[in-house]
Amino acid sequence: MSGVLYGLGLGPGDPELITLKTVRLIKEADVVAYPALVGGDSFARSIAQEFIPEDCIELSIEIPMAVARAPAQAAYDQGASTIAQYLSEGLNVVVLCEGDPFFYGSFMYLFARLSGEFTTEVIPGVTSISACAAAVAAPLSSRNEVLTILPAPLPTEELVARIGVSDSFAIMKVGRHLPKIKRMLDELGLTQYAHYIERASLPNQVVLPLEDAPEKAPYFSMILVTKGNDPWL
The missing domain is CATH 3.40.1010.10 (Tetrapyrrole methylase, N-terminal domain)
Structure with missing residues (x-):
């Protein structure tokens, strides 16, 4: 056998x-x-x-x-x-x-x-998105809200289009694309709602408001954005 x-x-x-x-x-x-x-x-x-x-x-x-x-x-x-x-x-x-x-x-x-x-x-295993949400201490979505998962290497125009129809979103595989993502979210007026997380759940975990994020990011990093919605209302 x-x-x-x-x-x-x-x-x-x-x-x-x-x-x-x-x-x-x-x-x-x-x-x-x-x-x-x-x-x-x-x-x-x-x-x-x-x-x-x-x-x-x-x-x-x-x-x-x-x-x-x-x-x-x-x-x-x-x-x-x-x-x-x-x-x-x-x-x-x-x-x-x-x-x-x-x-x-x-x-x-x-x-x-x-x-x-x-x-x-x-x-199955615990996903990085779940770990990052826990690290930020913020719910990703509730009730009928739409959560979108976006790979950072996508073209900016496609990222913008998908963000436009989402209530909250996670941008994965940030790495060298961090400057592009920061510029895009700033132009969309979403920086204030964005959190940067790297190496979630590890001893060297980093959690910062996106505006305080470093200029370079490791592959195991993510940005979470909830557009300011309060899921408890």
Whole structure:
């Protein structure tokens, strides 16, 4: 019999935000796989490191961080091929994923390659948006309000159009796009409602009004805006 493939959501970074089910599956795993920077460390592994069995097989899948899709797709192809070999041998494989596996998660690319052939289970995790809202101590939306999730690399005109029809929104993958986002929100008159959060739930978490945000932002940063609505009214 083939092994089972598990996509495990680890949450935003604080190990205490990992679900009990995910902890159990990590501890029971034959193979623990995780994405990593090429030649670098794995953030996903660092979140779950205290739960990884000493006698398990570890598989680091190095993903190139480049605009071109081909190098990353090749890395997922190779990673999926290796995982398939372990599953075919009857070993259970867990893939560690920051946040939630199906919310901008790298696991979805392995899922697309393997789920048609092997039994696969996805365990959800706390999303970065939930962690950032908690860090800001502000509700994202209520009743019939519309929450929109926007990747910062989108063209400015598309961001403006989507913001115009949203009650609240989260801008993700801020990084080098922070100056563009700050200018845009200032021109829209929304800076006063915006919060900047980086590395939510981690010891080095930063939470600031957007106007006080630094000029450079790490990849794990986000901007939350609620347009001044009070969900308690």
